[in-house]
Amino acid sequence: MMRPRHRTTTHLSSSLVLNQSYEPLCIVSVRRAAVLLLTNKAVTVTPGDGYLHSESFDLPVPSVVRLKRYVHVPHQMSASPSRRGVFIRDGWTCVYCGYGAETLDHVIPRSRGGTHSWDNVVAACAHCNQRKGDRLLSEIGWRLTRTPKAPSRWQIQGLRLGRTTDPNWEPWLSLVR
Numbered sequence: 001m002m003r004p005r006h007r008t009t010t011h012l013s014s015s016l017v018l019n020q021s022y023e024p025l026c027i028v029s030v031r032r033a034a035v036l037l038l039t040n041k042a043v044t045v046t047p048g049d050g051y052l053h054s055e056s057f058d059l060p061v062p063s064v065v066r067l068k069r070y071v072h073v074p075h076q077m078s079a080s081p082s083r084r085g086v087f088i089r090d091g092w093t094c095v096y097c098g099y100g101a102e103t104l105d106h107v108i109p110r111s112r113g114g115t116h117s118w119d120n121v122v123a124a125c126a127h128c129n130q131r132k133g134d135r136l137l138s139e140i141g142w143r144l145t146r147t148p149k150a151p152s153r154w155q156i157q158g159l160r161l162g163r164t165t166d167p168n169w170e171p172w173l174s175l176v177r
Helices: 030-038 083-089 126-132 167-176
Strands: 014-018 024-029 042-053 058-067 103-106 121-124
Touching: 014 030, 014 042, 014 167, 024 030, 024 167, 030 042, 030 058, 058 167, 083 121, 103 126, 121 126
Parallel strands: 014 058
Antiparallel strands: 014 024, 042 058, 103 121
């Protein structure tokens, strides 16, 4: 009777891919990262938890891999705010009262010359949004709990929005914030 061999699995299904210069490029599936390693296109920088098993060998799950060749990344212009992006940036909480947000609000109302930009659009609850109306914060004596700002290039690409990241990625992600 054969005994099944012990298999360690990982709870993370993504790997961070770094350029040859250690600049974060993208997040890929662990399977895609393994293919990059097996085809000798990348090297493991930080192993994750667990192993990928095959009949002939076990491969440590890659948490962070670095490409062996440099990939040129064209400069990207900043994107306009999306509903989902604003909610994720603000943690799905109202910037006025701190409760759950379900609407977007322009800090400086569009009727008063405000723009639809990252530094003027915030997440708000329906109650606060209705109470504020088209008034300025100074007119009603309100303050923002945090200052809205444009996300980094990394966040605009959608690579971190809405994803939980591996703590092993933080040294590289902190470079692009």
